[in-house]
Amino acid sequence: MPTQPIDTLDGTLVLRLAYDGAGFSGFAEQPGQRTVAGETRRALETFLRRSIDLTCAGRTDAGVHARAQYVSVPLTADELAITRSRWMRALSALLPDDVAAGEVFHAAPGFSARFDARARTYTYRIGTGEARPLLCREYAWWHRTPLDIAAMEEASRCLVGEHDFKSFCKVASAVGKPTCRNVHAVGFSTETQLGEELLAFTITGNAFLHSMVRTIVGSLVEVGSGRRDPAWMAEALAACDRRAAGPTAPARGLCFMSVTYDEGVLTVCS
Incomplete structure (x- = not known):
């Protein structure tokens, strides 16, 4: 064409x-x-x-x-x-x-x-416990064991603000590129989707690196599972080394939820 x-x-x-x-x-x-x-x-x-x-x-x-x-x-x-x-x-x-x-x-x-775009928001959903999510199985990570949400919340606080997120970025995509991003907010909530209870982690930032949200989630689950102390999250962030962080969570649990633009920039087509 x-x-x-x-x-x-x-x-x-x-x-x-x-x-x-x-x-x-x-x-x-x-x-x-x-x-x-x-x-x-x-x-x-x-x-x-x-x-x-x-x-x-x-x-x-x-x-x-x-x-x-x-x-x-x-x-x-x-x-x-x-x-x-x-x-x-x-x-x-x-x-x-x-x-x-x-x-x-x-x-x-x-x-x-x-x-x-001024900000982008992602939500990652996790199913925990012995019962596998069924109707939501394609949109949530079944972790099987309970998670300590309070510990995960404590660990996630260090993410807010402008930081170098190289530890939470796919290695190949960080070569020769800036890895600083500004995270505006993070938070956990419980949701009921089609009768199934899920843990939802929501993060908003100006922009995100390749696999950044999924690696953050994988690292937070290390804390929630008791394998890492909440203070470890800040140590991993400061290391600026992918090897310092946890595993990358499966893709199916992540959803791109919204984008923020300046007010009045977009007009609904008539």
């Missing part, structure tokens, strides 16, 4: 997507792999009948889910006139069953779902 000349692009389409990550090799496009970006691009290019530039708020790994991933695409003036109902019908028809468009927005020319 021909690429649309940049001087004809008059605004930005922003989609809020949800997806079940089980059937994808992550969000980012990869040759020969089924990805969320690849399926989204195919749907949009089929509808618009041209090639597009697609930007996401945050890449998710293989098996990670999303309730509110945001993607941005520059549009022409004629394309900006497409109604919300037409977008929703088209996307429902063209996207696969494991991806859904939840809302359609407009933004100014040059808006980027990635670079204009």
